Amino acid sequence: MAKKLTIHPALKQLLEKGDKQFQSGLSVDCVIFGFHENVLKILALDVKYINKWALPGGFIKINEPVEQAAARVLQERTGVNNIFLQQFEVFSNPTRSDASVHQSRYKEFGIKIPKDNWLMQRFITIGYFALIDFTEVKTTESKMDAEYCEWIDISKLDNMMMDHQAIVLKALETLRTQLAYTPIGKNLLPKKFTMPELQKLYETILDKKLDRRNFQRRMLGFGILNKLNETRKGGAHKAPFLYTFNDKKYQRALKEGLYGSW
Amino acid sequence: MAKKLTIHPALKQLLEKGDKQFQSGLSVDCVIFGFHENVLKILALDVKYINKWALPGGFIKINEPVEQAAARVLQERTGVNNIFLQQFEVFSNPTRSDASVHQSRYKEFGIKIPKDNWLMQRFITIGYFALIDFTEVKTTESKMDAEYCEWIDISKLDNMMMDHQAIVLKALETLRTQLAYTPIGKNLLPKKFTMPELQKLYETILDKKLDRRNFQRRMLGFGILNKLNETRKGGAHKAPFLYTFNDKKYQRALKEGLYGSW
DNA sequence: GCAAAAGTGTTAACTGTACACCCATGT
DNA sequence: ACATGGGTGTACAGTTAACACTTTTGC
Numbered sequence: 001m002a003k004k005l006t007i008h009p010a011l012k013q014l015l016e017k018g019d020k021q022f023q024s025g026l027s028v029d030c031v032i033f034g035f036h037e038n039v040l041k042i043l044a045l046d047v048k049y050i051n052k053w054a055l056p057g058g059f060i061k062i063n064e065p066v067e068q069a070a071a072r073v074l075q076e077r078t079g080v081n082n083i084f085l086q087q088f089e090v091f092s093n094p095t096r097s098d099a100s101v102h103q104s105r106y107k108e109f110g111i112k113i114p115k116d117n118w119l120m121q122r123f124i125t126i127g128y129f130a131l132i133d134f135t136e137v138k139t140t141e142s143k144m145d146a147e148y149c150e151w152i153d154i155s156k157l158d159n160m161m162m163d164h165q166a167i168v169l170k171a172l173e174t175l176r177t178q179l180a181y182t183p184i185g186k187n188l189l190p191k192k193f194t195m196p197e198l199q200k201l202y203e204t205i206l207d208k209k210l211d212r213r214n215f216q217r218r219m220l221g222f223g224i225l226n227k228l229n230e231t232r233k234g235g236a237h238k239a240p241f242l243y244t245f246n247d248k249k250y251q252r253a254l255k256e257g258l259y260g261s262w
Numbered sequence: 263m264a265k266k267l268t269i270h271p272a273l274k275q276l277l278e279k280g281d282k283q284f285q286s287g288l289s290v291d292c293v294i295f296g297f298h299e300n301v302l303k304i305l306a307l308d309v310k311y312i313n314k315w316a317l318p319g320g321f322i323k324i325n326e327p328v329e330q331a332a333a334r335v336l337q338e339r340t341g342v343n344n345i346f347l348q349q350f351e352v353f354s355n356p357t358r359s360d361a362s363v364h365q366s367r368y369k370e371f372g373i374k375i376p377k378d379n380w381l382m383q384r385f386i387t388i389g390y391f392a393l394i395d396f397t398e399v400k401t402t403e404s405k406m407d408a409e410y411c412e413w414i415d416i417s418k419l420d421n422m423m424m425d426h427q428a429i430v431l432k433a434l435e436t437l438r439t440q441l442a443y444t445p446i447g448k449n450l451l452p453k454k455f456t457m458p459e460l461q462k463l464y465e466t467i468l469d470k471k472l473d474r475r476n477f478q479r480r481m482l483g484f485g486i487l488n489k490l491n492e493t494r495k496g497g498a499h500k501a502p503f504l505y506t507f508n509d510k511k512y513q514r515a516l517k518e519g520l521y522g523s524w
Numbered sequence: 525g526c527a528a529a530a531g532t533g534t535t536a537a538c539t540g541t542a543c544a545c546c547c548a549t550g551t
Numbered sequence: 552a553c554a555t556g557g558g559t560g561t562a563c564a565g566t567t568a569a570c571a572c573t574t575t576t577g578c
Contacts, residue, residue, distance in 0.1 A: 023386065024286035063384060066354035090349060090388055092328035122325060124285065126352055196557075213559080214541065231548095237556040238548040257439075458530075474530080476568065499529040500575040 007109040015106065019118035022059035027125045028070045029057035029164070030085075031171035032078065034134040034151060035188045040204045041134070041151040042168060043077060044160070048147070049104045052161040055168070056149055057125065070128040077149050078137045084187050084254075085130045088174040089167075092124040096163045129171040131187040172205075179205060181257045183224055186245045194232050194240035195219070222258055224249045269371040277368065281380035284321035289387045290332045291319035291426065292347075293433035294340065296396040296413055297450045302466045303396070303413040304430060305339060306422070310409070311366045314423040317430070318411055319387065332390040339411050340399045346449050346516075347392045350436040351429075354386040358425045391433040393449040434467075441467060443519045445486055448507045456494050456502035457481070484520055486511045 032043040044053040056077045060069040070085055099113075099120045106113055113119060134151070154172065157165055178184070184205070185198055199215050219225060226246050231239035294305040306315040320335040322328055332347055361375075361382045368375055375381060396413070416434065419427055440446070446467070447460055461477050481487060488508050493501035 023384075026288065026386065060354075060386075063356040065356060066352055066386065087352060090328055090352060092322075094325040094327060122285075124288065124322075124328065194557090211541070211543095212557080213543085216558085218540085233549095235556090236550050237554085238558080240557055456530090473568075473570090475532080475570085478531085480567090495576095497529085498577050499527085500531080502530055 005109055007106075007111070011106075011109075015111070015113065015117060015119065018059070020062075022061055023064075024118060025121050025123050026060050027057050027123050028060065028066060028073060029055040029091075029125045029127055029167055030070055030073050030077075031055060031127065031129040031168050032074065032149075033129060033131050033171075033175070033188065034137065035201055035204065036134040036151065038200050038204060040154045042154060042157070043137075043149040044152050044157075045147050045149055047101075047105075047161060049108055050101055050161060052159055053152065053157070053164070054161050055164045066126055067128075070126075074130055074132075078132060080132055080136060083130050083132055085128050086174075087126060087128055089127045089170050090124060091127060091163060091167060093163065094122055096125075097121070097123045098162050101161060125167075127167050127171060129175065131175075131184070133187060133190060135190055175205060181259055183222065183245075183250055183253045183258060186250055192228065192230075192242045192244055194242060196240055198243070222253065224253050267371055269368075269373070273368075273371075277373070277375065277379060277381065280321070282324075284323055284380075285326075286380060287383050287385050288322050289319050289385050290322065290328060290335060291317040291353075291387045291389055291429055292332055292335050292339075293317060293389065293391040293430050294336065294411075295391060295393050295433075295437070295450065296399065297463050297466065298396040298413065300462045300466060302416045304416060304419070305399075305411040306414050306419075307409050307411055309363075309367075309423060311370055312363055312423060314421055315414060315419065315426070316423045317426045328388055329390075332388075332392075336392055336394075340394060342394055342398060345392050345394055347390055348436075349388060349390055351389045351432055352386060353389060353425060353429060355425065356384055358387075359383070359385045360424050363423060387429075389429050389433060391437065393437075393446070395449055395452055397452055437467060445484065445507075445512055445515045445520060448512055454490065454492075454504045454506055456504060458502055460505070484515065486515050 030043075034041050034043065043056060045056060047054045056073055058069060058073040058076075060066055064072075067085065067087070070087075071081075071083075074083060074085060075081055102119045103113055154168075157168055160168070175184075179202070185193075185201055188201055189197060195216050196212075198219065199210060199212065202215070203210055224246050225243045228242040228244060230242045232242055233239045292305075296303045296305065305318060307318055309316045318335055318339045320331060320338070322331040326334075329347065329349070332349075333343075333345075336345060336347060337343055364381045365375055416430075419430055422430070437446075441464070447455075447463060450463060451459060457478050458474075460481065461472060461474065464477070465472055486508050487505045490504040490506065492504045494504055495501045
């Protein structure tokens with residue numbers, strides 16, 4: 001027989017006072033992209049009681065801007081602050097909410113959520129995506145679920161709960177589209193990186209091979225890179241030069257785009 | 263002394279049962295673009311009791327997808343159905359809500375809204391924009407405010423209530439960005455239109471003069487136009503040819519974009 | 525016939541793409 | 552020394568931008 005655990009006060013409070021503390025029927029979900037060993041990954045929670053993956057998400061406090069709620073979720077799960085975070089879509093299919101998920105969570109503690117509890121209503125969620133440096137993340141335990149986030153391959157995201165897989169796919173699609181006119185990499189790569197590493201990132205996101213030489217010319221042409229006088233030694237073969245992003249120019253390109261279009 | 267009017271049942275019900283019918287603290291606001299006499303306009307409501315312009319907006323019914331709520335607002339205000347409608351941003355600044363607007367509306371009927379009424383809370387709004395054919399719109403009276411929408415110039419949108427001006431500006435910015443890789447015009451122009459008319463539309467949105475000949479070549483190159491064997495007569499000077507959009511190809515371009523990018 | 529607007533064509537500049545060649549490094 | 556990956560250069564093709572000329576129409 002399953003051992004009956006003691007419920008965490010925060011979880012209990014969520015049930016009892018959540019409707020007073022949070023914006024009703026609204027949540028944020030974060031698709032947090034990272035890049036490691038030439039694979040694009042996202043942070044996900046292993047939700048044990050339903051045996052599925054979930055996106056890290058949270059509720060919006062009364063009087064809290066949504067962006068701040070998303071940043072808070074990111075901070076809670078990764079310890080990372082001040083990161084690029086972008087809203088990309090609102091998901092509002094009335095059947096997307098699955099009250100049984102909440103029921104399963106509280107069932108562990110022998111609690112059955114009443115039908116009229118605020119958690120049982122239909123939820124609309126605002127999707128955010130973030131790009132973060134894999135090496136900087138210390139996934140931390142959350143009070144709510146006592147779970148750590150884990151990195152999972154973008155290619156292995158079946159078995160996600162509710163509509164979370166669709167949310168990730170939409171985030172990926174948005175990321176791909178933005179790649180054409182927005183700089184990418186600052187938050188996905190370590191401070192110093194090589195041109196081949198940057199190229200791999202692009203190739204991974206676009207799922208496409210790119211010409212080494214033309215890629216380099218184009219990137220340099222954007223004028224957002226600083227070439228350093230160091231090389232990445234240790235690897236076999238010729239040591240590639242290291243680069244950093246030119247912060248000012250990177251930020252400007254983020255706002256104004258890489259091209260002027262018309 | 264001001265004449266005391268009789269309140270419309272729908273308005274009364276909004277106050278009393280709104281929290282049962284609608285998603286709490288959430289709304290949609292629509293920036294409805296139209297194009298007439300070479301000027302880009304949006305539909306706005308003249309909110310008499312506060313003497314400001316407002317975007318047509320509404321609440322989201324329990325169990326209604328947000329897109330459907332936006333489409334409903336559009337239909338209620340313009341009589342137009344099945345139109346291009348796109349979510350572009352969520353506005354959630356905690357200070358954006360202005361309860362006094364609601365108070366003013368009900369004050370006309372001698373009603374003071376209690377502080378704990380659902381309308382008095384902070385609202386988060388989801389911004390949608392639509393592009394519609396100016397000539398097809400019959401602005402209709404709404405039950406809620408007994409007001410008609412009016413077309414106002416994009417250049418004259420000071421004096422909007424709350425953060426509605428910022429919402430319009432963001433919509434415009436989004437529209438401009440999308441212009442580069444998405445077809446535009448189908449819903450902003452009459453069925454049949456001339457190349458100079460289409461060009462004027464682009465010039466207006468981009469706020470920029472374009473070369474007549476290169477514009478024509480580019481547009482034709484997209485392959486989304488049908489050239490008709492008719493000309494727009496009556497105007498002074500040479501009669502320009504009429505075009506229609508090729509619906510199939512237009513729809514495909516909407517989904518896949520005008521370019522393949524990478 | 526003239527001014528203004530529209531249709532059609534041409535050329536030069538630029539950008540992107542496809543390659544070729546050389547260099548550095550570990551085995 | 553050679554295989555492999557990285558740095559640099561060039562030439563061709565395709566696209567875009569700039570501009571000239573002709574045609575139609577109302578006054």
